[in-house]
Amino acid sequence: MIDKLQGWYAWPFFSVLPRVHKGLATAWWALIVVRGALPAVLTVAVAALLSAVQRQDSLVPPLAAVSVVFLLMQLLAPVHAQTGASLGDWLSSWLHDKLAEATTKPSGLAHLESRELTDRLTMARDFDLGISGPPMSISIGLISGGLVEAMTGLSQASVLFAFAWWAPPLVAGAWLATHWLLRESGGWDRGAQEVLDAQRRAEYTYRLAVDAPAAKELRIFGLGRWTVGRFAAERRRMIELRWQATRLRQRPLLRVVLVVVTANAVVFWAIAREAASGALDIGQVAMFALAAVGASGIAFGGINWALPPTAESVTAVLGLSEAMEETGRLVSGNRSAEGGPAAYVRLKELGFSYPGSTKPVFDGLDVTIEAGTSLAVVGVNGAGKTTLAKLLCRLYDPTSGAIEVDGVDLRDLDLESWRSRVTAVFQDFVRYQLPLRDNVSLHDTSDDVIRAALADAGAKDLAELDTVLSRGYDDGTDLSGGQWQRVAVARALCAVRLGAGLVILDEPTAQLDVRGEAEIFERILEATRGVTTVLISHRFSTVRHADRICVLEEGRVVELGTHAELMAARGRYRHLYDLQASRFAESPVSGDDCTDLEVVE
Known part of the structure; x- marks a missing residue:
């Protein structure tokens, strides 16, 4: 029995409620039971009142009972609604915590770059987005209403035991049969690829409409109506898919009508027969008739529509944790990375x-980076430059071969120990809506170190350390793209000051002009002197200053050497360099005059 209960699709939803907030969950269930029982009590009180009228007895006790029950029904409804809304908010917060844990706990990145898992994440997050269903606080209210109706039906049916032992099973069984007969109409496969695609596109266009980064282009290119129309179309598609999956089918509906009408006809015929024979007074007739009608609350209804998507959201969140942990897991070694790299890093x-x-x-990439030197990595778009940065940070593990640090496989090093030795500036660096201090270091770092790192990056006069870098906050400010890039560079240089031994720069000056780029790169070289540096850039005016330059093509190193050596070799590097130079020259120029280019073919 317990195994069957735990296998029920809604079990995860109900089982987590006490974990979310024990007090609210207890009150929520208690109110369901009380509110479900009160209509049956009211039925009995009304019957007593009618009987008292017929017998000309005192009406005070039954009237008082009717009044008290009625007042309780009216007062408990809003209390229950508020309790349910609060419980829904707590559940929503708990689910958000679980999602944050599921996405951040794995040490790798594969779980966040997997289409299957990102689709599941989109579905799991919808418990608060309201794209495929109402938010959790509203869903809890709908489920509360459905459970109260079901409890009301059961309590009303139990009143019929006073009439005949067979009446409650017959009426309750008929209404319960509606759940089985209409079971295909109670849920839909939100995990189907067609549904996930529509949901992903709907969420994407919604984010385009409400998030600031897209606002400029939507207005300049007149895409506002297109965005709203696209969102509406995808949302409508989801509604259509749900309708097709859950619509009431003709044959089951006819069977439902036949079963319900037959069962109720038998009970009402029996009540009428007993009333006609004088075995029942008017109060009893009213009580049994109202109870038979009230038993309809058991029927297939609101709970069947509200519970499945809500339970699926909870199940999706709980299931996502395990799947993401498995996909994104990287097994940590047990060797310390302290002091590394001291000799070299070898791919x-x-x-x-x-x-x-x-x-x-x-495919067979082989290159050695001597400790304390700089290696620039260039290649056409798609050559794997950013992927190389991910592997060096050990956000993924190689599928073959190895990355060795001073002769030790990177996978044998303690993961946290290695990452404490690595710092990076990624081209999609994070712009934290936090004070400038926290944008440079979220660790317990002294203000002197933070100020020194900002100075190293040419960003010492951007703002006070306590200034929040967002205009959404009081006294907050925003920065230009180039200023933000200097903050990201300061973040990496701060880590160098705190002991990082490997610096990875993935397009560190992409949002700076040529003059600003030259200045910041000189600062980077000065601040990272003696530190192993890997520079990924499409600007040859930057990479030429590296100790060595590596040209990637089709997964392999096709050229390796200094800028002068590669230019003299007149190979792939020289070809790309000249391509870049030709875009900025009005007349033939030598290689040394080249300034800026994105390498494309």
Whole structure:
């Protein structure tokens, strides 16, 4: 019995409520039971009142009972609604906590770059977005109403035991049969790919409409109506899919009508027969008739529509934690990375393909980076430059070959220990809506170190350390793209001051002009002197200053050397360099005059 209960699709939803807030969950269930029983009590009180009228007895006791029950029914309804809304808010918060834990706990990135899991994440997050159903606080109210109706039906049916032992099973059984006969209309497969695609597109267009980054283009290019129309179309598609999956089918509906009408006809015929024979007075007739009618609350109804999507959301969140942990897990080694890299970092016959892809990003990549030197990585778009940064940070593990640090496989190093030795500036760096201090370091770092890092990045006069970098806060401010990039660089340079031994720069100056780029790169070189640095950039005016330059193509190193050596070799590097230079020259120029380019072919 317990196994069957735990296998019920709604069990995860009901089982987590006490974990979310024990007091509110207890009160919520207690109010369901009390509110469900009160209509049956009212039925009995009304029957007593009618009997008293017929017998000309005192009306005070039955009238008082009717009044008290009626007042309780009216007063408990809003209390229950508020309790349910509060419980829904707590459940929503709990689910958000679980999602945050599921997405951030795994040490790798595969779980966040998997289409299957991101689709499941989209479905799981919808418990508060309201795209495929109402928010949780409203859903709890709908479920409360459905459970109260069901409890009312059961309590009313129990009143019929006073009439005949067979009446409650017959009436209650008929209404319960509606759940079985109409079971296909109570839920829909929200996990179907067609539904997930529509939900993903609906959420995407919704975010376009409400988030600031897209606001400028939506207005400049007149895409406001298109965005709203697209969202409405995808939302309508989801409604259509749900309707097709849950609509009441003709044959089951006819069977429901036949079963319900037959059962109620038998009970009402029996009540009428007993009334005609004088075995029942007017109060009893009213009581049994009202009880038979009230038993209809058991029927297939609101709870069947509200409970499945809500339970699916909870199940999706709970299931996502395990799936994401498995997909994003990286097994940590037990060797300390303290002091590394002291000699070199070697990419040894490195092979890598993203999960679910058969196309290799790297196929036998082999290059050694001597400790304390800088290596620039260039190549056409899609050559795997950013993927290389992820592997060096150990956000993924190679599918073949290895990354060695001073002769030790990176997978044998303690993960936290290694990452304490690595710092990075990613091209999609985070702009935290936090004070400038926290944007440079969220650790317990002294203000002197933070100020020094900002100075190293040429950002010492941007704002006070306590200024929140968002105009959404009192006395907050926003920064230009180039200023934000300097903050991101300061974040990495602060880590260098705190002991990082490997710096990864993935397009660290992409939002700066040529002059600003030259200035900031000189600052980076000065601040990272003696630190192993990997620079990924499409600007050859930047990469030429590196100790060595690596040209990636089709997953392999095709050229490796200094800027002068590669220019003299007149190979792939020189070809890309000249392509870049030609876009900025009005007349033929030498390689040394090149300033800026995104490498494309």
